[in-house]
Amino acid sequence: MDSNYSPLDQRHARWLNRFSRCLDLHAAQYRIALDGVESKNLALLLTARFDLAHPIVKPHRGRKPNTGRCEPSRGQLIAAYGEGRVTVSEEARGRRYPEHPVVRVGNPTLVGVVSHEIAHCLVNHADGLHTPGHGRVWVARYDEVARVAEIWTRRSSIEPSGDERGNPAMISLRADRVLS
Numbered sequence: 001m002d003s004n005y006s007p008l009d010q011r012h013a014r015w016l017n018r019f020s021r022c023l024d025l026h027a028a029q030y031r032i033a034l035d036g037v038e039s040k041n042l043a044l045l046l047t048a049r050f051d052l053a054h055p056i057v058k059p060h061r062g063r064k065p066n067t068g069r070c071e072p073s074r075g076q077l078i079a080a081y082g083e084g085r086v087t088v089s090e091e092a093r094g095r096r097y098p099e100h101p102v103v104r105v106g107n108p109t110l111v112g113v114v115s116h117e118i119a120h121c122l123v124n125h126a127d128g129l130h131t132p133g134h135g136r137v138w139v140a141r142y143d144e145v146a147r148v149a150e151i152w153t154r155r156s157s158i159e160p161s162g163d164e165r166g167n168p169a170m171i172s173l174r175a176d177r178v179l180s
C-alpha cells in the first residue's frame with residue numbers, strides 16, 4: 001500500500017508504510033479519542049481477546065494524547081534477561097518490577113495509541129523482548145490488534161466532536177455495548 005501514513009504517527013511511518021496491510025485503519029484510529037475509562041476498557045477487551053495478562057493501564061492527563069508506553073512484566077523481563085540480571089536491576093532501582101505489564105497513555109488518548117501499545121504487549125508476550133520495538137513483527141501485531149479494536153469501536157457511538165483542525169472525535173466505548 002503506498003498511501004502516506006497519518007502525520008500523527010510519523011515516528012513509526014517508515015516501518016508502517018513498508019509492512020502494514022491496513023494503513024488507512026491505523027490512520028482512522030488516530031482520529032478517535034478515548035477518555036481514561038474507555039481506554040482502560042479497550043485495553044482490557046483487547047488483551048482478553050489475545051489471551052494476554054491484563055496490563056495495568058495508567059491514563060495520565062499530563063501525557064500527550066498521541067503518545068503511549070508499554071512496560072513489560074517481571075516475568076517477561078526474566079524470560080528475556082534471566083532472573084539474576086533482573087534481580088540486580090531491581091536492587092539498583094529499589095523496587096520490584098510489576099507482575100503485570102504497565103501501559104501508559106494520555107487522558108484523553110487515541111484508539112490508535114491503545115492499539116499500538118497493546119501490540120507491544122502482544123509482541124512482548126508472544127515474540128519476546130528482544131524483538132525490535134517497531135519492526136516488521138510488531139507491525140504485523142499492530143495490524144492484528146487494530147482490526148479487533150475496529151470491531152468494537154464500530155459498535156460504539158462516536159461523538160462528532162472532531163473538527164477541521166484535525167482534533168480527534170471522542171468515542172463512547174462502553175463495555176456492555178461493545179460486548180452485546
Ligand SMILES: [Zn+2]
Binds near residue numbers: 120133
Ligand atoms: Zn511503540
